[in-house]
Amino acid sequence: MKICIWGNVTDAIMGITPGGAELQIALLAKALKQNGNDVVIIDPSIKEDIETEDGIKIFSVRGWDKGIRILRTFTHRLPQFYKLLKQQEADIYYCRIRDFRHIFSYWAAKKVNAKFILALASDLDILSFGMRCKHSYFTQLSGPWLYLNGLLVEAVYPYLTRKSDKVFVQHEGQLNILQKKNIDALIVSNLIDLKVIPSSSENKRNEFVYVGAFDKRKGFQQFFELVQKCPECMFRVIGLPRDRTGNKYYEKLKSFNNVILMGWLSHSKTISNISKSIALISTSPMEGFPNIFIESWACEVPVLSLFVDPGSVIEKEKLGYFANGRVEVLIEKVKYFNTNKITCENGKDYVAKTHALNEQKQIELNSIFEKIVHSR
Numbered sequence: 467m468k469i470c471i472w473g474n475v476t477d478a479i480m481g482i483t484p485g486g487a488e489l490q491i492a493l494l495a496k497a498l499k500q501n502g503n504d505v506v507i508i509d510p511s512i513k514e515d516i517e518t519e520d521g522i523k524i525f526s527v528r529g530w531d532k533g534i535r536i537l538r539t540f541t542h543r544l545p546q547f548y549k550l551l552k553q554q555e556a557d558i559y560y561c562r563i564r565d566f567r568h569i570f571s572y573w574a575a576k577k578v579n580a581k582f583i584l585a586l587a588s589d590l591d592i593l594s595f596g597m598r599c600k601h602s603y604f605t606q607l608s609g610p611w612l613y614l615n616g617l618l619v620e621a622v623y624p625y626l627t628r629k630s631d632k633v634f635v636q637h638e639g640q641l642n643i644l645q646k647k648n649i650d651a652l653i654v655s656n657l658i659d660l661k662v663i664p665s666s667s668e669n670k671r672n673e674f675v676y677v678g679a680f681d682k683r684k685g686f687q688q689f690f691e692l693v694q695k696c697p698e699c700m701f702r703v704i705g706l707p708r709d710r711t712g713n714k715y716y717e718k719l720k721s722f723n724n725v726i727l728m729g730w731l732s733h734s735k736t737i738s739n740i741s742k743s744i745a746l747i748s749t750s751p752m753e754g755f756p757n758i759f760i761e762s763w764a765c766e767v768p769v770l771s772l773f774v775d776p777g778s779v780i781e782k783e784k785l786g787y788f789a790n791g792r793v794e795v796l797i798e799k800v801k802y803f804n805t806n807k808i809t810c811e812n813g814k815d816y817v818a819k820t821h822a823l824n825e826q827k828q829i830e831l832n833s834i835f836e837k838i839v840h841s842r
Contacts, residue, residue, distance in 0.1 A: 467839055469498055470556035472508040472547075472571055473563055476516065476524055479507070483733040486757040487563045487587040493657040493823055494560075494831070495522055501832040506554055510547065525550060548574060556580055557839045561626075562634075563587050566618035568626055581838050584626050585634035585654070588754040591623065592643050632838050636755035637777030654834065656755045657823045662734060663764045664741050671805060673700040673726065674770075675743035677736055677758050678750065680705055680712030685749035688772060688793055690715040692747065695797050697724055702743060704728045704736055741765040744805055745786060749796075750774060759785075760821050763813030770803065772796050783816045784809055 471491060477483070478492035499505040499520050507524045516524040527550055533542040547567065551559070551574035559575040561568040562585035575582040590598050598620075627633055627649055634654040635641045644651040680686040693701050703725055707713035719725045728739065740746060746762040748771040755776040759769050768786035775781060775788040786809065789796035 467498075467558065467835060468504040468506070468554070468556040469495075469558045469560055469835065470506050470508070470551065470554040470571070470574075471495060471560045471562075472510075472551065472567075473561075473565075474509055474511045475507060476509045476512050479518055479522060479524065487754075489733075489757060490587075490656055491562055493659060496520055497657070497823055497828045497831050498835065501828050503832070503835075506556065508547070508550055508554075510543070544570065552577055554578075558583060558835060560585065564591055564619055564623065566615060566622045569622045572626055572629065581631040581841070582626075582629070583632050583634060583838065584630040586636060586640055586754060588752065589640060590752055591754075592627065592640060593752075631841065637779070639777050640754075652834070654831070655820050656757060656760060657827070658757070658760050658764055658817060658821045660764060660818070660822050660824075662737060663761070664738055671742060671744045671767075673702040673743055674745055674747050674800060675702045675704065675740055675767075676747045676749075677704045677740065678748075679708040680716050681708040682711045683708075683750070683752070684712075685751050685772060686712050686715055688749040689747065690719065691793060692749070692797050692800060693719065693722060693725060696800050699800055700724050700726070701747070702726045702728060702739055704731050704739060706730050737761055737765065740767055743767055745770050745800075745803060747800070748772060748774060760817055764817040764821075766810035766814050768805070768809050768813060770796060770799060779816070783812055785813050785816060 473488070473491060475488045475491045478488040479495065483489045495505050495507065499522050505522045507522060508527065509524055510527045510530050512524065512526045515526055518524070527543070527546050529546065530543055532538065548570045551571055555578045558581045559571045560583045561571050564587060568584065572582045586592060627644070633644060633649055633651040635644065635651050636656055637653065641651050641653055676689055678684045701724060703719065706729060707716045719727060731739065740762050745768045746758065748756070748759070748769060751773045753774045753776065756774070762769050763785055769780060770787045771780060772789050772793060773791050780786050780788045787799050789799065
């Protein structure tokens, strides 16, 4: 099979992790390539074509920055992008991360008689417009282009979810929403390369850990409230402010005696810090299936989540604690939390069974793609 993917994912392919969705695209691409498929990636952010050690071909879009700045998106960029997509003549075009330009990948797929897969990167991809306004659009200051981009995405995404040959979802909750809309969807679990997970046997666990951007969209205000009301607990905080709200509470945290501000860390150092923690704290109001949850469980570290329990796995598999949106309940849980050996082992076992990128998972993924290629 030939699979064509597009996006700003070159860094993730090369081992630098810009974001969770990019990491998932990179892991999928590598898994499909290792199974003998031809995998090509179109990345408009790079200047020259690249072929990785794995044999994945990454193509730049020629002349992406040429032309008059205001007009070039429509006079040059999108036409060249669409032309390059069609030239791949792939069997499957795969898209992930919310973007209106996926429509060009869909059109290219139809033009060359290929299949089109849309993979969800967040619950927001299929929830109501009001929910996206509350948890995304109204939580950040945006310029005219970003508002225009948002409008285009709102027009394109419902169409693509209906017209895709298959929609990949991350957990049962997303699957149930799409089934009610009679949309053909399949759970394809997020992946993790267990080779990046350190041994946890020698680690001493003294602090809780928060990992992520400091902004409204990640619930940093609620995290600040938790830290403020748990002065007897220590917190290791990894990340940097991304909006005014995040910066406001970040500056206040500098004076707290129970907080260690780590700043931005590489992916490997972040995982190392997680492995030394009592539990991961999540106050984000909206996610898909966070990579950071999977990485924590792989490190035998439970997750204490305020708003998010993807597919109810935290409760079903006993992987930590879900506060169901009740801040005061999460605060009490943190104050009196005791690391449970069984809970820690549950996390490691669950990840090995469901998310680990091993030979069996590669075969499973290849089978899924082959079935889609040969479907009517």
